[in-house]
Amino acid sequence: MFDSDLEPQGPVNTRRRAFLASAAAAAGGLALWQWWSPRVTDAAAGVPSQPKEVTVVVFSDSGQRLKSVRIPKVVKTAEEWRKQLPPGVFDITRNADTEIAYSGKYWNLHDKGLYRCICCDNALFDSATKFDSGTGWPSFWQPIAPENVTETQDTSLGMVRTAVSCTECDAHLGHVFDDGPEPTHLRYCMNSASLRFVAHS
Numbered sequence: 742m743f744d745s746d747l748e749p750q751g752p753v754n755t756r757r758r759a760f761l762a763s764a765a766a767a768a769g770g771l772a773l774w775q776w777w778s779p780r781v782t783d784a785a786a787g788v789p790s791q792p793k794e795v796t797v798v799v800f801s802d803s804g805q806r807l808k809s810v811r812i813p814k815v816v817k818t819a820e821e822w823r824k825q826l827p828p829g830v831f832d833i834t835r836n837a838d839t840e841i842a843y844s845g846k847y848w849n850l851h852d853k854g855l856y857r858c859i860c861c862d863n864a865l866f867d868s869a870t871k872f873d874s875g876t877g878w879p880s881f882w883q884p885i886a887p888e889n890v891t892e893t894q895d896t897s898l899g900m901v902r903t904a905v906s907c908t909e910c911d912a913h914l915g916h917v918f919d920d921g922p923e924p925t926h927l928r929y930c931m932n933s934a935s936l937r938f939v940a941h942s
């Protein structure tokens with residue numbers, strides 16, 4: 742599984758992989774195990790390793806759909822993500838943690854705009870699909886483009902749920918449930934911490 746997670750390929754990568762393997766062993770592997778757990782599940786199910794290129798749809802800040810692009814997946818080490826992300830965001834986006842209900846900054850936001858990935862700026866949701874779910878988490882009935890989010894089975898915490906992540910960088914966003922409003926009846930229950938709101942100008 743390490744081959745699919747680290748770039749670039751080559752001697753440097755080989756050394757880094759060896760370092761990570763030994764670091765994981767030394768630390769008991771818990772943090773790395775959690776970080777990689779979705780991919781571990783994929784590997785166990787016989788799914789091919791993650792592609793290094795992904796297709797996403799690019800949107801302008803005003804919400805205009807621009808084009809579908811094939812781009813390299815954003816891959817960074819845990820240390821690099823920690824440096825980049827605000828406090829508290831790392832655990833949610835890179836370790837699939839969940840923010841406390843009603844604690845985030847977007848659950849009650851009704852402004853018109855676009856919600857991008859806090860990690861990589863990939864466009865994720867449009868405010869036109871946001872609704873009041875009463876859960877304390879920002880909720881949407883569909884992503885801005887199906888390509889831009891990836892859904893995987895999540896069996897953590899003794900439940901079977903569908904986790905939603907950013908296609909471009911694998912950031913954990915939240916979960917999707919089938920008790921949403923029309924027209925999709927889906928409820929994308931997101932963490933505010935995983936999102937960055939851009940108001941329509």
Ligand SMILES: [Zn+2]
Binds near residue numbers: 858863909912
């Ligand atoms: Zn992202």
